[in-house]
Amino acid sequence: MIAQSRAELLKIRSTRTTLGLGLGMVAIILLFVILAGLLSDLNGLAGAENERQFFGTGSGSGLFAALAGIMLVTGEYRFGTIRPTLLFTPRRSTVLNAKVIASVLAGIALAVTGEVLAVAVGEVILHSRGVAVDLDRHDWTLLTIGTVGGTALWGAIGVGLGMIVRNQVGAIIGLLAWLFLVENLLFGLAPSVGRYVPSQAQNALMGFTTDHLLSPAAGAAVLVVWTVVLCVVGAALAARRDVS
Amino acid sequence: MAPVVRAESLTKRFGKLTAVDNLSFALEPGTITGFLGPNGAGKTTTLRMLLGLAAPSAGQALIFERPYAQIERPALRIGAVLEATDFHPGRSGRNHLRTLSQAVGIPDSRVDEVLRTVELDSAARRRVKGYSLGMRQRLGLAAALLGDPELLVLDEPANGLDPEGVRWLRDFLRRFAGSGHTVLVSSHVLAEVAQTVDHVLIINRGKLVRESRLDELTATIGGAVIVRSPQAEQLADALRRAEIEAIAQDHRLLVHGTTTERVGEIAAAAGIVLHELRTEESSLEEVFLELTAERPE
Numbered sequence: 001m002i003a004q005s006r007a008e009l010l011k012i013r014s015t016r017t018t019l020g021l022g023l024g025m026v027a028i029i030l031l032f033v034i035l036a037g038l039l040s041d042l043n044g045l046a047g048a049e050n051e052r053q054f055f056g057t058g059s060g061s062g063l064f065a066a067l068a069g070i071m072l073v074t075g076e077y078r079f080g081t082i083r084p085t086l087l088f089t090p091r092r093s094t095v096l097n098a099k100v101i102a103s104v105l106a107g108i109a110l111a112v113t114g115e116v117l118a119v120a121v122g123e124v125i126l127h128s129r130g131v132a133v134d135l136d137r138h139d140w141t142l143l144t145i146g147t148v149g150g151t152a153l154w155g156a157i158g159v160g161l162g163m164i165v166r167n168q169v170g171a172i173i174g175l176l177a178w179l180f181l182v183e184n185l186l187f188g189l190a191p192s193v194g195r196y197v198p199s200q201a202q203n204a205l206m207g208f209t210t211d212h213l214l215s216p217a218a219g220a221a222v223l224v225v226w227t228v229v230l231c232v233v234g235a236a237l238a239a240r241r242d243v244s
Numbered sequence: 245m246a247p248v249v250r251a252e253s254l255t256k257r258f259g260k261l262t263a264v265d266n267l268s269f270a271l272e273p274g275t276i277t278g279f280l281g282p283n284g285a286g287k288t289t290t291l292r293m294l295l296g297l298a299a300p301s302a303g304q305a306l307i308f309e310r311p312y313a314q315i316e317r318p319a320l321r322i323g324a325v326l327e328a329t330d331f332h333p334g335r336s337g338r339n340h341l342r343t344l345s346q347a348v349g350i351p352d353s354r355v356d357e358v359l360r361t362v363e364l365d366s367a368a369r370r371r372v373k374g375y376s377l378g379m380r381q382r383l384g385l386a387a388a389l390l391g392d393p394e395l396l397v398l399d400e401p402a403n404g405l406d407p408e409g410v411r412w413l414r415d416f417l418r419r420f421a422g423s424g425h426t427v428l429v430s431s432h433v434l435a436e437v438a439q440t441v442d443h444v445l446i447i448n449r450g451k452l453v454r455e456s457r458l459d460e461l462t463a464t465i466g467g468a469v470i471v472r473s474p475q476a477e478q479l480a481d482a483l484r485r486a487e488i489e490a491i492a493q494d495h496r497l498l499v500h501g502t503t504t505e506r507v508g509e510i511a512a513a514a515g516i517v518l519h520e521l522r523t524e525e526s527s528l529e530e531v532f533l534e535l536t537a538e539r540p541e
Contacts, residue, residue, distance in 0.1 A: 007347035014339040015332055080330035081340075083297065084387050087324050088344045090296045090313040098347075242298035 001101075004094055008072065008102035017071055022110065025064040029114050030121060032057045037125030045126060048134045049209050052143060054126075055135070056206050058111070058118030059147040062154035062199075065107030066175055069158020072099050074168035082243055092238045099159045100231060107155030111148040139207055142216055146206025149220070153227045157198065160227065163234025187212075198226045246309055248273050248395050248426045249294060253303035256289050256450075263289045265450035266303070271428060271443075273394075276421045278441035278458070279430040282536050286450035287430040288326065291399050295324050307395065319348050323388030324397040328381045328404065331372040337383045338368040345390050358386040378409040385416075396420060398429045402436045414440045434532040448536040461531065469499040469507050472520035482514040483507070498524070 012018050036054055037045070044050060076082035089095050126133060135143070158175070165171035179199060187194030191212035194200060203210065204219025214222060247270035256264040264286040271277050281287050292298040293305040296312030304311065312318055331340050341355045359365045362382035367375065375383065381401060388396060396417075402410050417440050421427050431437045434444075444461060446454040454461070472495055473479050480490045480497055488506070490497040499507055504521050511518050 003349050004347045007343050010339065010346055011332075011335075011343050014336070014343065015334040017334065075332060079332045080327050081332055081343075083326050083330050084344055084384075085347075086297060087295060087322075088319045088347050090315075090318060240299075242292070244292075 001094060001097060004089055004098035005101040008095075008098045009105065011075075012068065012072060012102055012106050015075075017075070018068060018106070021064045021068050021071075022113065025061055025110055025114055026117060029057055029060050029118050032060065033118050033121045033125070037122060037129070042129065042131060045129070045131045046134070048139060051126075051133060051135050052139060052206065052208055055115075055119055055122050055143055056147065056203075056208065057122070058115035059150060059202060059206060061107070061110040061114035061147065062151045062202060063175075063179065064114075065103070065110050065151045065155040066158035066161070067172065068106050068110070069099075069103035069155045069160075070162040070171045070175065071158075071168070072103055073159055073162030074166060074171050077166045078168045086243060093235055096159070096163060096231070096235050096238055100156045103155035103159045104152045105155075107152040108148055110155075111151035114151070115144065115147045142205070142207030146202055146216070146219075150202035150205055150223060153223050154198075154202075156227045157230050160230030160232075160234040163238050164230065196222055198223055201226070245273055247271055248308065249397075249428060250306045250309070251290065251294070251303070252306070254290065254293060254300055254305050255302040256286070256293060256298065257301040263450050264293070264300075267447065267450065267452055268303075269445050269452060269455055271426060273426050274421065274424050275443050276417060276427040276429065276441045277443040277445055278434070278437040279428055279445050279447070280434055280437070280532065280536075281430075281432065281447040283432050285432075285447050285536065287432075287447065288399055289450075290447070291324075291326060291397060291428075291430060295322075295326070295397065297326075317348050317391075319344070319350075319391040319393070321391070321393055322395045322397065323391060323393035324399075325381075325384040325388050325401060326399045328377065328384050328401075330384065331375075331380065333373040334371055336369050336371055337364055337375065337379075337386075340372060340383065341387055341390060344387055348391065350390050354390060354392075358389045361389060362386045377404045378406060381405060381409065381413075385413075393425075395426045396428070398427070400430055400432070402431060402433075410436070434529050446532065446535050453535045468524040469502055469504050470520065470522050470524050471497045471499060471507055471511075471518060473497070473511070473516055473518050475516045478514065479511055479516045479518075482510050482516065486510050496520075 045054060076085055085095060161175060162171050165174060183197040183199050186197055187200050195212050195214055200213060201219040201222035204214040205216050205223060207216055249271040251267050251269050254264055254267040267290060279287055293300050294307060307322060308315060338355060338359065342352065345355050359368045362385055364379060364382055364386060367379060401413055405413065417427055429437055442458055444456060444458050474495065476492060476495050476497055480492055483490045483499065488499060488502050490499045504523060508521055
């Protein structure tokens, strides 16, 4: 398992896909922090909840971790490397677990980068606009756990989703449609259901206090359940399906 | 000695289509077997089942007497290439091999060694995107060799190779088998592997139609000798006196059950001029085509 995980990490590191995803993430997070920091009026930036959401921009890393997880699986089917991979490691659960581990580690790296960036740039902007940061140690702790832990789980979710869908374009479009359409519609129209979607569970874990959100602990539990369910379904399908 | 590869009533169905139909065969250690049949005969499906990538609908596929997935670190005993193009185009050839070697604890020094074996060491750090088809074929082979296997399974390895590449592959496989190793190599063209293999397994429509040593298959054909002469009729008479039957075709004779040497000697003794004397190379191919011909159900 450890050897396979090293191999999976090498797969992540040895193409430019990851670099591209990382740069994309940095650009998006910077864009959002800068836009939110410079365009919001001062009332929109002051106060604990506003600042949690402002500094929580770093959790945009979750999307990129999920994409990296999807690519780590679907790239193998797209380019056929799944064949040599399984010839060397025929036990598919070993390959899947190793991919989850590698993707979680990649997610942590992305999250730390994203969060450090969001906080550093965000602090500079708030300071320059004369906004005092209202967050206490508890807020920062939840924000960090929610961003890093949540993004790590998104990495695993990407692997599970990739195993289920296998088609790269399909998995990516499915993820984007889910994140930007289904989750928002559900949370907007039926928050009692919508609060259980992964992104809102992560928002709860980050300590956001938006109406209808779960508690941080419940948010963590829900996000873990999503991750486990997707990975278990993915593993069950991987064990049964033939590789062409 | 236990067979290296054994298929027992191996069957694979996709819905109504039976791609592999009750196939049984065994490969002895140290043999090079050509796994032959037209495209769509079920060769690749059979290999996928042998290598644990697809599950049989019935029967079993065993390597070293076990299903592939139950072999501990199989890459150390079995090397296989199913597709020549199974690479991430943006990854270097060397890193492609390392993603495999690291999974089973093979050191990087072995990666560099197999890169030299397949003569890719100078291109090893370039991205696969820029490799020619021949280079990709060799990189695939390098991956199969990483674990220093006893058995090589190659699916259509000569596809898309230029003549030089085909010769390189043939020499390589001979060296590999020469050291007591076993090879199973599939092809839809018998001629491609006829100079390499010593056994043939011929399948058609998922069924085994012939399993034999190549020389036995050749012997059943009788290795026809083609001889062209302006005095074809006289030569046919001379051959007949030596109890050799010849079939006349214009100025050519088709002679079965003899050698070019014997025909040449008889012609010389009778003072007959020859314009051509050779063994009919395509007769093996004709048998193959005959065995695998489409027949109405």
